[in-house]
Amino acid sequence: MSQWEVVIGIETHVQLATASKIFSGAATAFGAAPNTQAAPVDLALPGVLPVLNKRAVECAIRFGLAVGAKVAERSVFARKNYFYPDLPKGYQISQFELPVVQGGQIHISVGQGDKAYEKPVRLTRAHLEEDAGKSLHEDFHGKTGIDLNRAGTPLLEIVTEPDMRSADEAVAYARALHALVRWIGICDGNMQEGSFRCDANVSVHRPGTPFGTRREIKNLNSFRFLKEAIEYEIRWQIETLEEGGTIEQATVLFDPASGTTRAMRSKEDAHDYRYFPDPDLLPLVISSEWIERTRAELPELPEAKKQRFMADYGLSAYDATTLTASLEMADYFEAAVAAAGKDQAKLCANWVMVDLAARLNKAGLEIAQAPVSAVQLGGVVARIADGTISNAIAKKVFEALWVGEGASADEIIERQGLKQITDSGAIERLVDEVLAANPANVAEFKAGKEKAFNALVGQVMxxxxxxxNPQQVNALLRQKLQAPA
Amino acid sequence: MSLTLSEVERIAHLARIEIGSAEAEACRDQLNGIFALIEAMQAVDTAGVPPMAHAQDVCQRLREDRVTHHDPDGRWRDRFQAVAPETEAGLYLVPKVIE
Structure with a gap:
């Protein structure tokens, strides 16, 4: 298989986070009763005219700025003509020759450990368009049921250059894009509800020869399906070619149950969309003032934040990448550091990435829903740092905060009497008691069994x-055991 | 440039317009007449002139992102669906379309 090179390009439909549709005043909320969010414009009633949603345009500008693309000063809406009942106009309003976002790129991190590498994926364009309605094929005595609630929902279709060379790179790109559109607040990222859907164009060829014929896998709405579908498609194309067959350009669907792709029935005129500028819509003009205002409102972007975390807090690339996986996590981390003190950034990073992450995972919560606030966690870290509590007690304090036993680490430490004993006299008394009560362990240690030492530490604790204080216990215990009898 | 009869039939098919053979021939002649006009216009030098997307030199007006169509109990839907050939459970029913 090594003598084949894989080429992948991805088109992603990102549902924009607007309250109303791109050309009508109907709501975009998910899950409403059928056709109760379908206004006359969405139904294509005669005489209606589309009026463009300002917020949808602003989302496109935000995206263009975030990926370093050109935001077109003037772009044009076009009609993409095809007949399907989920689009009652007989065309989809999209952009063709002059899209709103042109160029740009996204950095991806692929693999882990020694095999990890980064690369840029170039974007061709991103354009605004409307979504189609939903067709329901079951239970209507041989007919198809049409729900137009989704028709007219604003989408940004983001198209890459054929820059990816493996399923892993494709998934890394999709993940990076998914994180970015959520980060800049233009998409809720809900893949189950179809807010983020990928089409993958896959081809294979021998290195040094022109690209092979591509097949497009449609509508992949999970990262796992994206990976499985591309891997299957690559194997299928290579096998087909090695058996002397040829690849026909086609649109294929992935069946998650069987893990295979199959070609859709295609008619020879299926792709003749006869695009032309939509006479119902004037050119979209975006002023440089609007672009600059939007730029000023953008949050610090993931890559910039990652670099700053490394420079300002001395975090490793791995830690900085993990903490900038989402804006919520990055904000939580910084708020915790602000509460604990900048010197404790590494300790805060560990608590956010390990203890908090594990507890959230166990409870099935997102970081935004964490019962322990960043300021509370920072308070726990501050008390570890100043020696008030040990790491083990800190876990107790964290759990107490989680279940709401107190408002702050200090309150819980005070009320539950968790303050670390650092008085060496008090610790010495405990050590003496334990040594006197456990002669067997003492004898074992003196016979050279290091394990017995740990047992004694455990008894003292x-x-x-x-x-x-564990360090003091260790030191005192060792001192006493090694002292000449 | 001129269209052949089969091209006219294909365009009619794409637009889902039923067309008889006599009508197709008449259409072809009319369309070719239009192409002749376009050819005459193509003699004009348009170098440096940006393509025109609209007849008026104005730009798109934008609306604020507000929900203005409210239909929680489906009353609007029922009125819209009163003219639909067939509906069920709030859905428009159409002849089966499935890939």
Whole structure:
């Protein structure tokens, strides 16, 4: 298989986070009763005219700026003509020759550990268009039911150059794009509800020869399906070619149940969309003032934030990447650092990435829903840092905050008496008691069994209810055990 | 440039317009007449002139992102669907279309 090179380009339909549709005043909310969010414009009633949603345009501008693209000063809407009942006008309003966003790129990180690498994926364009309605093919005595609630929902279709060379790169791109559109607040990213859907164009060829004929896998709405579909398609194309067959250009669907792709029945005129400028819509003009205003409102972008986390807080690339996976996580981390002190950034990073992440995962919550606020977590970290509590007690305090036993780490430490014992006299008394009560362990240690030492440490910590400073316990215990009898 | 009869029939098919053979021939002649006009216009030098997307030199007016169509109990839907040939459970029913 190594003598084949894979070429992948991706088109993504990103549903824009607007309240109303791109050309009508109907709502875009998910899950409404059928056709109760279908206004006359969405139904294509005679005499109606589309009026463009300003917020949809603003989302496109935000995206263009975030990927370093050219935001077109003037772009044009076009009619893409085809007959299908989920689009009652007989055409989809889209953009063809002059899209609103031109060029740009997205950096992707692929693989892990030694095999990890980064590369840019160039974008061709991104254009505004309307979504189609939904067809329901079951239970209507041989007919198809049409729900036009989704018709007219604003989409940004983002098209890459054929820059990806493996399913892993394609998934890395889709993940990076998904994180970015959520980061800049233009899409809710809900893949189950279809807010983020990918089409993958896949071809294979021998290195040094022209690109092969591509097949387009439609409507992949999970990262796992994207990977499985592309991997299957690559294997299928290589097998077909190695058996002497040829690849016909086609649109294919992925069946998650069987893990295979199959070609859709295609008519020879299926792709003759006869685009032309929509006479119902004037050219979209975006002023440089609007672009600059939008630029000023953009949050710090993931890559810039990652670099700043590394420079300002001394975090590793891995930590900085993990903490900038979403804006919510990055904000949480920075708020925790602000509460704990900048010197504790690494400790805060560990708590956010390990303890908090694990607890959220266990509870099935997102970071925005965390019962422990960033300021509360910062308070826990500050008390570890100043030696008030050990790491083990800190986990107790964190859990207590999680279940709402107190408003702050200090309150819980105070009320539950968790303050670490650092008084060496008190620790020494505990050590002496434990040594006297556990002669067997003492003897084992003296016979060279290091494990026995740990058992004794455990006994002291138990006697101290976990509150003794572990370093002091270790030092004192060793000192006493090694002292000449 | 001129169109052949089969091209006219194909365009009619794409537009879902039923067309008889006599009508197709008449259409072809009319369309070719229009192409002749376009050819005459193509003699004009348009170098440096941006393509015109609209007859009026104005730009798109934008609306604020507000929901103005409210139909929680489906009353508008029922009125719209009163003229539909067939509906069920709030859906428009159409002849089966499936890939």
């Amino acid at each position: 138990k006697a101290a209810k976990g509150k003794a």
